[in-house]
Amino acid sequence: MKIYRDLFKKLAHQYRVSDPDSFNLKDVDPKDTGGLEGGDKDEAKKVLEDAKHELRDLQNVLYADDKWSILLIFQAMDAAGKDSTIEHVMTGINPQGCQVSSFGVPGPEEMEHDFMWRCINKLPQRGRIGIFNRSYYEETLVVRVHPQILEGQKLPDQFKREEIWQERFEDIRNFEKYLARNGTLILKFFLHVSKEEQKKRLLRRLDRPEKNWKFNVNDVHERQLWYNYQMCYEEMIKETSTEYAPWFVIPADHKWFTRSVVASAVEQAIESLNLQYPRLEHHDHEKIKRGRDLLENEDD
Ligand code: AMP
Ligand code: MG
Numbered sequence: 001m002k003i004y005r006d007l008f009k010k011l012a013h014q015y016r017v018s019d020p021d022s023f024n025l026k027d028v029d030p031k032d033t034g035g036l037e038g039g040d041k042d043e044a045k046k047v048l049e050d051a052k053h054e055l056r057d058l059q060n061v062l063y064a065d066d067k068w069s070i071l072l073i074f075q076a077m078d079a080a081g082k083d084s085t086i087e088h089v090m091t092g093i094n095p096q097g098c099q100v101s102s103f104g105v106p107g108p109e110e111m112e113h114d115f116m117w118r119c120i121n122k123l124p125q126r127g128r129i130g131i132f133n134r135s136y137y138e139e140t141l142v143v144r145v146h147p148q149i150l151e152g153q154k155l156p157d158q159f160k161r162e163e164i165w166q167e168r169f170e171d172i173r174n175f176e177k178y179l180a181r182n183g184t185l186i187l188k189f190f191l192h193v194s195k196e197e198q199k200k201r202l203l204r205r206l207d208r209p210e211k212n213w214k215f216n217v218n219d220v221h222e223r224q225l226w227y228n229y230q231m232c233y234e235e236m237i238k239e240t241s242t243e244y245a246p247w248f249v250i251p252a253d254h255k256w257f258t259r260s261v262v263a264s265a266v267e268q269a270i271e272s273l274n275l276q277y278p279r280l281e282h283h284d285h286e287k288i289k290r291g292r293d294l295l296e297n298e299d300d
Helices: 002-014 038-065 082-090 136-140 147-152 164-181 195-207 209-214 217-223 226-240 255-271 282-296
Strands: 069-076 098-102 129-133 184-192 247-251
Touching (some): 002 038, 002 255, 038 082, 069 082, 082 184, 136 226, 164 184, 164 226, 184 226, 195 217, 226 247
Parallel strands (some): 184 247
16 A cells, blocks of 8 residues: 555656746656556555545644645646545544635636736635645636637736736746745646546536536537637646645546545645644643633632
8 A cells, every 4th residue: 555655655746847948748648547557546545535635634733733835726727626625635634624615617706806816815814725626827827719708807007918828927937936925835736637638528528417507508619619629728838836835747548546545635735844733831731720620620
């Protein structure tokens, strides 16, 4: 078991983009399972269970320590498994210490603000884990693939220029650096699914009545822009992979594999903070003693 645990931690490290200049999305095979085969699936599932237990403990210390915040960002094409990965990785964690925020098409109030605003509002407090299911990165993805979306934004025309994408990357890097310097540990996951696997999953949504609700014909339209999206993802990853807010590009054609790698990456990152429960001072020991005396000598 330990062998698998260590292997997944190693894999998580491997999928972290450490040399953004030479990063090429084509080098990551969505079908990759890190050398594991179908027969290893049960062991991979055990890794996920173990990592979940570990995460629960880590989250408790995180909460007690009350200094760091954890921000996990998930981006992917439709049906890559964002929702289910988030669900699997976070079940087991105390719901009071964790909040998931999803970002869809901006509404009228959101359109009245700068593009980070709605995400800033959802940043995790110290001691908590915040999960973004999509994020401000959509502003360099869907908005870039569909120029009419940018056209429709209430940004002054003079800023709607060719350099806008580079400017957004710069703003995002600066923003994430700011968060990191304020004690936010940021991990970003791109779940990399293949076009064929997406097709299978979208068809499954049509075939299975209980999955029908998830089907959105728009996903099929977006799929036709697959290569534009891949180019945007690649550039986004190259431009915003930093030491303080790394991207992990995780193969996503096999869900059992994706989930265990993500859980291992999160576990490893929080572990590296070396968090400790706050130590009691001398006067705290006094308080504990007094509390015990009071409780034990209480009149019924
Ligand atoms: P879902 O995650 O399936 O509920 O879909 C949410 C949709 O909102 C996706 O199609 C996203 O591309 C879209 N979306 C998210 N953020 C933005 C944004 N800033 N501008 C336009 N569309 C967005
Ligand atoms: Mg969707």
